[in-house]
Amino acid sequence: MRRIFVAGNWKMNKTVEESVALAKELKAALGHNPPCDVAVAPTYVAIYPVAQALEGSPVIVAAQNTFWKESGAYTSQVSPQLLKAAGASWVIVGHSETRGRFGVEEKVENEDALKVFGDNDASVNAKAKFAIAAGMGVIVACGELLSERQAGTTDAVVSAQIEGALKGIPASDVKDLVIAYEPVWAIGTGEVCAADEADRVCGVIRDTVKKLYDDATGESVRIQYGGSVKADNAKELLGKPNIDGALVGGASLKVADFMGIINNA
Numbered sequence: 001m002r003r004i005f006v007a008g009n010w011k012m013n014k015t016v017e018e019s020v021a022l023a024k025e026l027k028a029a030l031g032h033n034p035p036c037d038v039a040v041a042p043t044y045v046a047i048y049p050v051a052q053a054l055e056g057s058p059v060i061v062a063a064q065n066t067f068w069k070e071s072g073a074y075t076s077q078v079s080p081q082l083l084k085a086a087g088a089s090w091v092i093v094g095h096s097e098t099r100g101r102f103g104v105e106e107k108v109e110n111e112d113a114l115k116v117f118g119d120n121d122a123s124v125n126a127k128a129k130f131a132i133a134a135g136m137g138v139i140v141a142c143g144e145l146l147s148e149r150q151a152g153t154t155d156a157v158v159s160a161q162i163e164g165a166l167k168g169i170p171a172s173d174v175k176d177l178v179i180a181y182e183p184v185w186a187i188g189t190g191e192v193c194a195a196d197e198a199d200r201v202c203g204v205i206r207d208t209v210k211k212l213y214d215d216a217t218g219e220s221v222r223i224q225y226g227g228s229v230k231a232d233n234a235k236e237l238l239g240k241p242n243i244d245g246a247l248v249g250g251a252s253l254k255v256a257d258f259m260g261i262i263n264n265a
């Protein structure tokens with residue numbers, strides 16, 4: 001049985017003060033026996049105070065990104081070791097926004113500048129590998145652009161991202177991984193992927209893991225769906241056989257909305 005895992009990605013939306021207030025409110029609302037695993041990913045600068053505020057709570061603190069070196073002259077980067085010391089135990093790698101793959105790129109003012117985020121399959125792989133070695137839980141995100149979906153390449157794009165991300169990671173580590181399937185066109189747009197289609201692509205991801213490893217590893221990997229998950233669509237999504245949780249952006253910024261999703265787990 002795979003335990004449902006609902007993670008809130010706060011992205012760049014909350015100050016330190018606001019993050020701590022949100023964490024405290026969530027801690028109180030969730031209590032000690034949540035119906036599923038629950039994580040929040042504050043911005044780097046808020047990880048430490050949020051982790052302090054969540055002490056004694058089952059809420060997991062995650063980071064939104066990391067780097068593949070422990071320490072040294074890597075200006076602006078944050079290693080898994082630094083994240084752990086600040087109180088994070090999980091990390092998201094390969095989010096489409098850190099890959100510079102934006103679904104609403106036509107609305108972005110400085111499109112070229114945004115490409116400097118620039119994660120690719122190799123960097124996502126290096127980050128995942130290094131974070132696992134450091135003892136962190138890892139959520140690997142993948143997902144196709146609208147243009148790739150329209151071209152009929154969704155399954156190939158997502159499978160290639162997963163194959164690239166997992167390169168060299170042994171089955172014994174992959175079985176504990178979480179993969180987030182996040183169609184880029186559904187992120188922050190209010191346009192959720194139909195539950196059957198989300199489930200189908202999550203099944204493609206599971207089959208990819210089975211092919212790369214074995215059936216048992218594929219069956220134990222948890223696969224989240226992400227992209228405009230809300231309380232009112234969570235029940236149907238989380239009820240699907242290949243969807244084991246949700247990676248939630250916008251609806252994780254208000255406790256009532258986030259709890260609405262968790263309570264559907």
Ligand code: PGA
Pocket residue numbers: 009182186187188189190226227228229247248249250251
């Ligand atoms: P959204 O974001 O829920 O606001 O669509 C999801 C994500 O990017 O993880």
